[in-house]
Amino acid sequence: MLLDLLIGGSVNGAFYALLALGFSLMFGVARVVNLYHGSYYLLGAYFYYTYSVLAGFNLFLAAFCSLASVVLIAILIDKYLISRVRSSGTTVMILTLGLASFTQYLVRIVFGAKYLSVRGFVDGGVDIMGVTVPSTRLLALVISLVLIVALWYFVRRTPAGKAIMAVAQDGLAATYMGINSSFAFTLTTAISAFLAGAAGIIVAPFLTVEPTMWLFPLIKAFAIVILGGLGSLEGSVIVAFLLGYIETFVSLAISTNLREIVFLAIVFIVLIIKPTGLMGKGAQS
Amino acid sequence: MSILEVKYLYKRFGGLEATKNVSFTVERGEILGILGPNGAGKTTIFNQIAGAFAPTSGQILFEGADITGKSANVIANCGLARTFQIPKPLQGLTVLENVLIPCYSERIIRILGNRKAAPDWARRVLETVELEHKADQLVDRLTHGELKKLELAKALALKPAIVMLDEPFAGLGTQEVAPISAAIKKLNVEQGLTVLIIEHKLKEFMKLVHRVVALNYGEKIGEGTPTSIISNPLVIEAYLGKGGAAIANTGN
Amino acid sequence: MRGKLGRKPLLLALFLALLFLFPVVYDNGYVLSVLVLANIYTVYVAAWDMVSGYTGQENFGFALFIGSGAYFIGFMTQYVCPVSPWWGIPIGGLVAAIIGLIIGVPCLRLKGPYLALATMAAATIADRLVIIFSKYTGGEDGIYGVQFLTNSPITDYYASLIFMIGSVGILYYIGQSYIGLLLKAIRQDENSAEASGVNTTFYKVAAFVVSAFFGGMAGAFNGHYLGYVGPDAVLASSLSLNIIIMAIVGGTGTIINAAFGAFVLAIVGEYLKMFGEYHLLIYTALLIGVLLFMPKGVFTTLFEGFSPKDQAGLVAKGGSSHEHSGS
Numbered sequence: 001m002l003l004d005l006l007i008g009g010s011v012n013g014a015f016y017a018l019l020a021l022g023f024s025l026m027f028g029v030a031r032v033v034n035l036y037h038g039s040y041y042l043l044g045a046y047f048y049y050t051y052s053v054l055a056g057f058n059l060f061l062a063a064f065c066s067l068a069s070v071v072l073i074a075i076l077i078d079k080y081l082i083s084r085v086r087s088s089g090t091t092v093m094i095l096t097l098g099l100a101s102f103t104q105y106l107v108r109i110v111f112g113a114k115y116l117s118v119r120g121f122v123d124g125g126v127d128i129m130g131v132t133v134p135s136t137r138l139l140a141l142v143i144s145l146v147l148i149v150a151l152w153y154f155v156r157r158t159p160a161g162k163a164i165m166a167v168a169q170d171g172l173a174a175t176y177m178g179i180n181s182s183f184a185f186t187l188t189t190a191i192s193a194f195l196a197g198a199a200g201i202i203v204a205p206f207l208t209v210e211p212t213m214w215l216f217p218l219i220k221a222f223a224i225v226i227l228g229g230l231g232s233l234e235g236s237v238i239v240a241f242l243l244g245y246i247e248t249f250v251s252l253a254i255s256t257n258l259r260e261i262v263f264l265a266i267v268f269i270v271l272i273i274k275p276t277g278l279m280g281k282g283a284q285s
Numbered sequence: 286m287s288i289l290e291v292k293y294l295y296k297r298f299g300g301l302e303a304t305k306n307v308s309f310t311v312e313r314g315e316i317l318g319i320l321g322p323n324g325a326g327k328t329t330i331f332n333q334i335a336g337a338f339a340p341t342s343g344q345i346l347f348e349g350a351d352i353t354g355k356s357a358n359v360i361a362n363c364g365l366a367r368t369f370q371i372p373k374p375l376q377g378l379t380v381l382e383n384v385l386i387p388c389y390s391e392r393i394i395r396i397l398g399n400r401k402a403a404p405d406w407a408r409r410v411l412e413t414v415e416l417e418h419k420a421d422q423l424v425d426r427l428t429h430g431e432l433k434k435l436e437l438a439k440a441l442a443l444k445p446a447i448v449m450l451d452e453p454f455a456g457l458g459t460q461e462v463a464p465i466s467a468a469i470k471k472l473n474v475e476q477g478l479t480v481l482i483i484e485h486k487l488k489e490f491m492k493l494v495h496r497v498v499a500l501n502y503g504e505k506i507g508e509g510t511p512t513s514i515i516s517n518p519l520v521i522e523a524y525l526g527k528g529g530a531a532i533a534n535t536g537n
Numbered sequence: 538m539r540g541k542l543g544r545k546p547l548l549l550a551l552f553l554a555l556l557f558l559f560p561v562v563y564d565n566g567y568v569l570s571v572l573v574l575a576n577i578y579t580v581y582v583a584a585w586d587m588v589s590g591y592t593g594q595e596n597f598g599f600a601l602f603i604g605s606g607a608y609f610i611g612f613m614t615q616y617v618c619p620v621s622p623w624w625g626i627p628i629g630g631l632v633a634a635i636i637g638l639i640i641g642v643p644c645l646r647l648k649g650p651y652l653a654l655a656t657m658a659a660a661t662i663a664d665r666l667v668i669i670f671s672k673y674t675g676g677e678d679g680i681y682g683v684q685f686l687t688n689s690p691i692t693d694y695y696a697s698l699i700f701m702i703g704s705v706g707i708l709y710y711i712g713q714s715y716i717g718l719l720l721k722a723i724r725q726d727e728n729s730a731e732a733s734g735v736n737t738t739f740y741k742v743a744a745f746v747v748s749a750f751f752g753g754m755a756g757a758f759n760g761h762y763l764g765y766v767g768p769d770a771v772l773a774s775s776l777s778l779n780i781i782i783m784a785i786v787g788g789t790g791t792i793i794n795a796a797f798g799a800f801v802l803a804i805v806g807e808y809l810k811m812f813g814e815y816h817l818l819i820y821t822a823l824l825i826g827v828l829l830f831m832p833k834g835v836f837t838t839l840f841e842g843f844s845p846k847d848q849a850g851l852v853a854k855g856g857s858s859h860e861h862s863g864s
Contacts, residue, residue, distance in 0.1 A: 033650045084829050089649055090595055094785050095828045097778060102821040109814055215774075219657065226654050261665050264658040271655045272643040335732060361734035369732070375725045378718075386722045389715045390734025400715060443734055 003131045005248055011137050013244025014144030018199040019217055020224040020236040021151060022192035028168040028231045029188040032082060033089060036096040038218025039103045040193040043070045044200025045209045046107055049118050059121055067197050074193030075186060100214055108211040120205030140202040147198060148237065151191070155233065164188055168231065216260075223267045286349050288313040288447055288479050289334070289365075294343035296326075296333060296503075303329045304340065305503040311447065316473055316480040318494035320514065322523050326503040327483045328370060331449050334481075335367040336360040348446065362392040366445035370452045372432040374424040381407055381420040383435060387442040396444060410442045414468055430461035437465060441472070447479040454486045462489055469493065491515075499523070545840060549793075556698055560691050569694045575803035576701035577759050582783045582799035583705045583792050584751035588744045589781075590789030591717060593724035594644070597653040598660025599752060599780050601640070604772035605633040606753025608667070611680040611766035619684045622761040626700075626754050633753020634746045641745030645738060657774070664772045679767020686761040693762060700758055704751050709792040711747070720744055721790075786827045788834020797836045 019041060026034045047069045051062035077099065085091040120136035155161040166174040167184040175181050224243060228235030243263060250259040289311035296304040303326045311317050319327050333340045339354035346352070352360050366387075375383050381404065387393065388403040397406060411417040414434040419427065427435065433453060440448050450469070454462045466489050472478040484490040497514040499507040501523035507514055514520055560569060581603060589595040606629030613620045640659055647655055667674045674680070686693050711717060722730045723737050731737050760766040780799075787798015805823070809816035831838045
């Protein structure tokens with residue numbers, strides 16, 4: 001049971017971390033609560049299905065094209081839609097939520113409402129200490145961790161990454177130091193969509209692919225980022241894994257139904273006690 | 286009994302000691318000035334007295350009652366009003382509507398007896414600061430000087446026993462300063478309004494105040510009449526740096 | 538307190554007169570039912586605007602209050618005895634008001650995305666609980682047998698019209714009074730309002746409670762109208778989202794503009810159903826269009842043209858955009 005918890009929780013946690021990190025970056029850097037984020041995840045999965053199943057590309061090519069497509073859409077939306085309403089936080093939230101609904105309905109018309117099945121990169125299972133773990137999940141875990149580490153490296157060690165974090169800390173000051181904040185926003189949007197899209201691709205083989213799949217991951221990413229503290233990437237990762245383990249635990253030990261409520265209740269309670277999240281850098285302004 | 290007593294006020298923010306055991310009293314009917322270079326902690330003291338946040342330790346008595354740590358709206362309703370350094374008027378509303386906010390406080394409604402009388406009282410307050418003619422204009426159109434007058438009006442609308450002004454003349458030219466200064470003086474002389482004022486425009490400041498409390502780095506470094514404060518070596522040093530007293534004396 | 542309203546009251550009177558005369562001219566059961574639903578949505582949205590438009594605390598889970606009122610009569614009907622609308626509606630409102638108090642107090646310190654998340658969480662928890670405890674709550678199928686509002690579509694229609702006009706009227710009146718002014722002051726600068734002697738906590742909670750009260754009443758009204766209470770009708774997150782969308786499209790901060798937004802969108806939404814599959818797509822596309830091109834809301838933008846107040850690029854009274862995160 002413990003092993004199930006560890007592995008299951010880790011897979012979930014890593015997956016949530018991927019989603020939460022992108023969301024957190026968007027907020028920290030571009031100061032945008034992008035509720036379209038869940039849709040990048042959805043699009044990642046659907047594009048992957050389109051390229052690999054419908055177009056018959058080989059899996060790597062399909063993955064590559066899917067990511068490129070998602071990132072392109074993200075940049076276009078940011079440039080032409082979100083930029084028009086950036087001054088009002090609420091309008092951005094509503095607009096992106098509206099776009100997400102639009103995407104859902106569009107996808108339903110094009111692909112139908114039924115669950116789609118997508119082939120994973122690998123088959124079969126791997127034996128770890130007596131437990132058989134499906135390879136797709138293991139691969140998902142590995143890739144997630146690789147991406148998380150890559151992001152960490154990018155943000156802390158590369159000039160471009162550090163520039164982005166500078167913009168997150170103080171946009172005006174960063175501009176004075178020669179950082180092109182508009183480029184930073186675009187880069188952040190791209191990275192954020194990339195991570196979410198990647199999450200969609202790697203879990204597509206074993207999680208459900210259907211038009212409403214964007215909503216719950218979005219709420220969870222939103223909640224994770226807020227609990228971990230808006231602006232704290234480390235906080236997001238920690239809370240993501242915590243959530244992964246708690247959810248798996250509740251699923252295994254109590255009941256699958258309760259696990260969402262437990263999560264939401266925790267979210268609510270934390271917000272009341274600490275309105276800026278567990279590791280928050282304080283509310284905006 | 287003094288109208289306001291500040292005793293051993295101490296405030297720390299994490300590692301920073303913003304207020305270090307500051308004590309002073311304010312006598313009813315006087316205009317007390319708070320002097321000090323930027324960062325000395327003047328606004329922080331105002332904030333603690335007015336209830337924006339609580340001091341780490343110390344006591345504040347207003348008309349004999351302990352108001353330490355009470356919330357801002359409770360203190361305002363007791364008769365202690367304050368203005369803010371940077372006026373933040375309510376956009377999209379008229380001047381009258383802005384002044385009406387304090388007019389709907391418990392304190393004023395109790396004094397007036399009836400909510401319908403609030404707009405009249407608001408207009409009278411605007412007359413005091415010579416803004417009555419702009420009552421129905423949107424605040425978005427006011428000049429900086431008029432916004433400062435509006436700040437003052439909002440404080441006066443509470444019919445306070447003591448008003449704390451945080452740099453009421455900041456950003457104003459001499460012509461704009463004069464009417465505000467005159468209004469304050471008039472209220473003090475005619476109605477016995479006690480005033481606590483932070484200000485950097487020393488000429489006007491010195492003409493207005495009866496007494497001064499000088500601060501530097503969160504501590505009180507001097508207290509007395511305007512003339513005695515100017516010649517206080519610690520005060521001079523605070524503004525001119527070490528050895529400043531010597532420079533100032535040779536200059537004289 | 539406001540200056541001249543221009544031609545607005547006249548238009549409003551005309552519009553209401555039309556609504557009253559409508560069934561006399563056009564007695565179609567389906568159309569009347571659409572209008573009843575439109576009236577109910579209008580109350581939802583007007584109630585939402587009281588808090589979210591005025592104090593700037595956007596409630597992303599308003600369905601919680603609607604559901605509270607609705608399920609109150611649902612549970613009464615199932616476990617005690619069927620409740621008459623005369624009791625059900627006001628008491629449903631009171632139940633929701635209590636829930637509003639319970640939620641409102643902890644949420645006092647929350648703003649912007651934090652509040653959005655907290656209110657969303659609260660509403661979703663309620664929704665889930667209803668599903669999980671299906672045995673007691675009727676689950677997805679809901680509770681049937683709720684006493685009907687009246688016994689004919691026409692009287693139903695007039696009841697909904699009066700309910701809508703009454704509720705929106707009261708909310709509008711509150712918004713225009715000193716209370717509305719204080720709420721707006723609180724939204725723009727809470728510290729400044731406190732320094733002016735306003736008990737911001739009291740007003741914020743009061744606004745929450747009043748908003749919940751009307752939401753709950755409308756929820757109960759809905760239950761009596763349909764004779765049924767179920768999560769899809771009164772608790773779904775899509776309902777919460779739809780309310781926000783209607784308010785924003787109409788224009789927040791004045792009650793009336795948002796109310797118009799709701800009324801129109803409810804009808805448009807129904808009308809779009811003739812496009813079959815595509816109707817939700819078109820609905821959301823319309824909303825996105827409005828958000829991009831008329832961010833202050835359709836009716837706020839429209840009425841600016843009618844009002845003789847200065848328009849030269851100044852923020853419209855009441856319909857100001859929300860500024861939390863990002864500004």
